[in-house]
Amino acid sequence: LREHEEFTKVKNIAKIELGRYEIDTWYFSPFPPEYNDCPKLFFCEFCLNFMKRKEQLQRHMKKCDLKHPPGDEIYRSGTLSMFEVDGKKNKVYGQNLCYLAKLFLDHKTLYYDVDLFLFYVLCECDDRGCHMVGYFSKEKHSEESYNLACILTLPPYQRKGYGKFLIAFSYELSKKEGKVGTPERPLSDLGLLSYRGYWTRVLLEILKKHKGNISIKELSDMTAIKADDILSTLQSLDLIQYRKGQHVICADPKVLDRHLKAAGRGGLDVDVSKLIWTPYK
Ligand code: ACO
Ligand code: ZN
Numbered sequence: 251l252r253e254h255e256e257f258t259k260v261k262n263i264a265k266i267e268l269g270r271y272e273i274d275t276w277y278f279s280p281f282p283p284e285y286n287d288c289p290k291l292f293f294c295e296f297c298l299n300f301m302k303r304k305e306q307l308q309r310h311m312k313k314c315d316l317k318h319p320p321g322d323e324i325y326r327s328g329t330l331s332m333f334e335v336d337g338k339k340n341k342v343y344g345q346n347l348c349y350l351a352k353l354f355l356d357h358k359t360l361y362y363d364v365d366l367f368l369f370y371v372l373c374e375c376d377d378r379g380c381h382m383v384g385y386f387s388k389e390k391h392s393e394e395s396y397n398l399a400c401i402l403t404l405p406p407y408q409r410k411g412y413g414k415f416l417i418a419f420s421y422e423l424s425k426k427e428g429k430v431g432t433p434e435r436p437l438s439d440l441g442l443l444s445y446r447g448y449w450t451r452v453l454l455e456i457l458k459k460h461k462g463n464i465s466i467k468e469l470s471d472m473t474a475i476k477a478d479d480i481l482s483t484l485q486s487l488d489l490i491q492y493r494k495g496q497h498v499i500c501a502d503p504k505v506l507d508r509h510l511k512a513a514g515r516g517g518l519d520v521d522v523s524k525l526i527w528t529p530y531k
Pocket of ligand 1: 404407410433
């Protein structure tokens with residue numbers, strides 16, 4: 251019921267200011283009621299505290315000593331850094347991030363128990379600090395083998411490959427855990443497009459290397475992608491036949507090449523050698 255209410259609620263905040271960007275919002279987000287009457291919210295780009303007036307933000311920036319998200323830097327390659335933020339240790343940050351993210355996520359309830367989540371915040375860093383590009387959240391313990399709860403690339407950074415980077419990163423964490431993973435459902439249209447693109451490219455490259463002689467189980471072990479997601483991706487590419495009660499991969503090299511061309515560029519890669527991380531215990 252609560253969820254349904256939120257679906258149908260009209261957009262409350264029209265714009266936000268974050269770092270050097272002014273961003274038009276997409277959806278309703280359940281900010282505390284005292285913020286609902288203001289057309290624009292001003293966010294501190296580092297601690298994600300939000301304010302109603304520009305002057306308040308300016309005053310805040312003089313005393314805020316963060317220059318990057320709180321938590322541990324677990325990845326750095328060139329100007330890209332990833333920070334892991336524990337929602338229990340940084341509750342206010344986690345809540346602020348959820349309020350912000352909900353402005354761009356339609357069908358998610360994501361702001362209840364930040365304690366139970368880790369937040370992986372991707373930043374572009376320069377001499378002024380580490381500027382958030384996007385993030386994903388992950389349950390500390392998932393019964394359903396979810397390896398990602400919510401994913402967002404902030405609008406000014408979309409369509410540059412960061413979404414696929416975040417998705418790839420979530421699977422690298424699963425590989426380190428020795429588990430398969432899948433994103434929490436439902437996926438948004440843009441979420442599904444991004445996942446389909448990632449799964450397609452990763453699977454096609456392996457199939458090509460192994461000339462199609464590989465099972466779904468082996469693909470799953472290599473990629474940490476859940477078998478169901480592999481099956482649905484390969485089915486959508488028409489690479490699966492059903493023989494004697496079993497799904498078998500039928501990958502003609504010419505068909506693989508054609509699909510690989512259509513899959514476009516890979517985007518930003520995760521350099522696993524730059525990931526310093528141990529699973530949450
Ligand atoms: N139109 C068409 N295709 C798109 C679009 C778009 N606007 N955006 C992404 N895609 C597809 C493309 O195939 C693209 O690959 P390409 O650029 O090589 O063609 C692919 O998705 C991924 O593009 P990226 O640049 O890697 O992804 P981006 O940084 O834009 O982030 C994301 C994708 C995170 C889904 C972003 O659109 C977003 O934040 N949307 C709002 C929040 C959302 O819907 N999140 C997913 C909810 S589901 C969940 O959280 C489990
Ligand atoms: Zn701040």
